Amino acid sequence: MLSGQTPLPDRLTILLDRIDAALAAAGERLATGFRDELIRALPALRTFAMSLCASAARADDLVQETLVRAWANRERFIPGTNFTAWTFTILRNQFYSEMRKARREVEDAESTHAAGLTAAPDQEHVVALGSVMNLIGTLPLPQRQALLLVGAEGFTYEEAAAQLGCQVGTVKSRISRARSFLVASLAQDASSLGFAGL
Missing domain, CATH: 1.10.10.10 (Winged helix-like DNA-binding domain superfamily/Winged helix DNA-binding domain)
Structure with missing residues (x-):
């Protein structure tokens, strides 16, 4: 994590540790720069995901899937172009895919009920x-x-x-x-x- 950033959820930290292990095993110097770009993009990705999703857990899942897809397709990134925009596109496309899939599934009655609960007056x-x-x-x-x-x-x-x-x-x-x-x-x-x- 870069200094001055908010702490990452454990699941995202674990994923970054796995990427580090893969880098060490493969000895890829270029991939290390890609990893650094991913880390720099994380706060913006997380904020964008939160704007699309109703829950922090779902947003974190979306960011995690985005990181995995970006890593798997790192050869497709064109150096010198906007890395954050590239990862935002991956995140947005993943979100749309999940939305299409969700339309085919039955809505969970409990989550609908929980969304209607109110907070205490204080x-x-x-x-x-x-x-x-x-x-x-x-x-x-x-x-x-x-x-x-x-x-x-x-x-x-x-x-x-x-x-x-x-x-x-x-x-x-x-x-x-x-x-x-x-x-x-x-x-x-x-x-x-x-x-x-x-």
Whole structure:
């Protein structure tokens, strides 16, 4: 882990240890640089996965699968291109594959029930943040992706457009619509969220 980064979940740390063992066994100097790129991309991958998934565990699984796929296809990466964008594409494609698979499966009734549970009254700030995250989760996927890439990850509009495979104007439009929806929804629910003056 690089200094200044948040600790990684144990499952991701174990996966990185396995990659290190494979490097040592193969003696690949070039692969070590690839591993370093993977580590640098982890925080952004994790944030992007969290924006797509409802749970941290599912997001970590998605990141883990992305790391495995990126490692298996490392020969396909073109040096000098945007490594983070390449791994984001792998993550996004994996997410879409999982979504298609999930549509064919029966929804778990317990997880649906658990999602509707409320927090204790003394955790109002947690409820407020949860409400904002829930609102972000209701955005159409293209709007949510654009908003989180620019707003949370710090991508420029141009970088986000390249990552999402669309025009810069489309990214700006998606972000504008997403922000308008969030502001209107928060203003409507301001009293229940504990925000005065929205």
